[in-house]
Amino acid sequence: MITLENVTKIYSGTTRAVENLTLTVENGEIFGFLGPNGAGKTTTIKMIVGLLKPTEGTVKINDIDINLYPEKAKKMIGYVADEPLVMEKLRGIDYLKFIADVFEVPYELRTKRIGELLESFKLTSSITDPISTYSHGMRQKLTLIAALLHEPDVWILDEPIIGLDPESAYILKKLMRKHADSGKTVFFSTHVMEIAEKLCDRIGIINRGKLLYVGTLDELKKLKGSGSLEELFLELTGSNLPQLEALSREL
């Protein structure tokens, strides 16, 4: 479970990236976080995982305040950043071993879990090569495996699907579903409306740092009238639909 209470983030005293955000993501659900570029998604996610300190408000992971008990809270998080950031000169396997050691994953469990994840994401044959030889997508898969190998309760994924090939994307979506169904939490951001529509139990839409909507898609449709999520999203985030259409026709 993730709880955000009146969370505000102001960068260097000026940019209000997130404003007074209150949100609870329950156990057993996949929560999709939507919003245009620069809306504040990554900022929110970084506050959830403890990389950024909220200017105001509190963030709790399974009722533990991440800024008060960072070590305890971080143990329960599996986080994939929007940009895969790993030490290039290491071999993939060294990186995974390091993460497993730091999260104190027992030997039997780590070999089994890593073996399975490597097979699912088709990374086994590259795992003893240096990360510098990996493609962008391969790096992303590696950080994904690293985030999931210690079986964290709470998955926090910042645009995890972009850059993955269709097969890996399919597997990841299956894994997310399975994780939520086992009573755990998945929180992810995305720009792809179809994925959000099919995968999420609930969605949140943020624009200019303010949360515009939280709830299921059906509720949103009831509220705003039918239409695809894309249309509803554009309407909510203040795009002028007729104008957009005119523009695209011109182009």
Add this chain to the structure above:
Amino acid sequence: MIKIKGLKRLLKISWIMIDSTYGFSYRNYLYFQKKQRLWEFFLILSSIVTLAVSVGPLYLKLISGLFRQYEMLGIKNLFLANSVTLAGLFGLFTGIFLTINSLFFSKNVEVLFPLPIKAKEVVFGKISEVLIFQILASVILLLPFEIYYGVKSQANLLYWINSILVFSMSQIFPISLIMIIILPLSRILKFKKNRDFMILLAGIVVLILSLLFVSYTNRLVFEGYTEEQFLKLLSNPDGFLSRFTTIYFPAFLATKALVSSGIKGFSWILLYVGFNIGAFYLTIFLGEKFYYQTYLELQEFYAKKEKIKPDELKKGLKVSSLKKALIVREWRYFLKVPSFAFNGLASVVIFPVLLIMFAGFKNSPEFTQIMIFLESYRDFIVPFGILLSTLAASMSTLASSAFSREGKLLNELKMLPVSVKLITQTKFIHVNSVSVIGILSSIIALYILMKINLFEALLIFFGAFACTNFLNMVQMIIDGIRPVLDWDNPQRAMKQNLNVALSIPIVFGFTGGVGYLVYLSKEILSPAIWALLLILIGFFSSVYLWRILLKVVRNLFERDL
């Protein structure tokens, strides 16, 4: 016309490379135009002054002592020859790390690659980039000697002009020599794995071999003389000087140019200048042939992409304790980045290397002179030994870049469910382990040179360890307050890092300052008291600083990065 245009272009390219390495115009803009962080500028300035004031007097004493001894023996010109040699050989050794680094592992080349710039132009720029740093060796080891000699012997204008020329070209030959060795070598040796390290290792091996050769020929010159023959040699200063043709040829030309007058002096300087330009041209020629291709190959990595055996995975995933995992991480992230490994290790192993060099001249008269000078302070070997080892150990630049070296990966650390205390501990342990290499190598050096006994060695070890702990903590605190994290080119975390630059006056200021105090108080305080004092100073300040360090790191981890 075309020539001038080409030259302008060359200078422009060189300037871009120099500037992107050392950040001159950025600092100029920051300090003098925007008037921001001016304190940084004054800090640098005042540390240079502190350095000069603390170490300066002792250094001057050494110079004047040497000069007197050479003068007494009637071989004054060797005073200059040695200085040129020392500056050159020192440049040769310290330059190898820097040269390979900036040739092959510096990212500023990548920006130039897509542009229509010739390989030889890049190599020209690279040489300038390295030279501008290496000339520091001559500022310390050559310039004061030239000035002292000139003043003492009331030299004429020709001397001063020649000495400027000798000084400004003094590092060209060493750098060219390195490149002449490295460039073809990198093409001949084709390594599949770890190419970056193999090239460096090969270069170092070749250089050490050539150095051993130099000291061997040097020994041949001196061994087997009867006393009579030796005196005869002394009566003819040129006889001594000519031995430099085999040891370090430019020194022979330079000294000839400096001590001869009129047309003779003029012709010798022409030879000296010509020699250096020749070496330079040869380097450019080799650069054109080998440089781009090697650089590009170094950007490829070896991947085998084979099916791995099941037990390979199992072996690779063996459990380590949390602490061990973090320490291994420190070592890996340090050793796997060539710039870090070279810079960090070079400074702690430079001592034994210099020692091999020095011991090679064991039979020469200058060596004997210096030994006599050192022997007169034999009683104070423990306090001076502590300071010397501390100097070697704390100059590793690792402490002063402990957090900067993380760069963007500091976020990786931040994400780990590990306490700040443990992270600080592991960083400190890593930094200190590298420092211990420096202490040990200095102790070995002292053993070979001064025949220290086991008890003295132990005292020196503990004293140096305590003081190094303290100095490393100071440097880590400085880096923890304002780390340089936003870099793509790892060089930035080391070379362009103010925190690293600051460590030089701190370490020199401490060791030089205390050394001067020891020297001043030699009638009042015994060496034993000084040794004890140093151990206590190191120990208690480390204990005290540890808490400050923890606070700084905690702050750093709470800040948004």
